[in-house]
Amino acid sequence: MSKEMVQHSALFTTLHTGEKIMGKLAKHPVLVFGLGIAAGYLTYKYRKDIIASATKVVDSSKDFVLQQKENLEDIVAETKEEGA
Numbered sequence: 459m460s461k462e463m464v465q466h467s468a469l470f471t472t473l474h475t476g477e478k479i480m481g482k483l484a485k486h487p488v489l490v491f492g493l494g495i496a497a498g499y500l501t502y503k504y505r506k507d508i509i510a511s512a513t514k515v516v517d518s519s520k521d522f523v524l525q526q527k528e529n530l531e532d533i534v535a536e537t538k539e540e541g542a
Contacts, residue, residue, distance in 0.1 A: 483489050501508065 483493070
């Protein structure tokens, strides 16, 4: 069996199992409320790490956009030089 087939089978199994679990959880409002409290607690506990990671991603994306802008300007300048 190829590697892709194994990966797709594992993905399908995971999604199917998760769908069943979430379907059962959605029928119990107390569990949904408890999961919300747990998610809120973890978000509050790790808020500094989350903010630091988000800031790092934003800075990286700004650098990437500036680099692509410079590359585009270089290409335009080369095209103008060749055409002149």
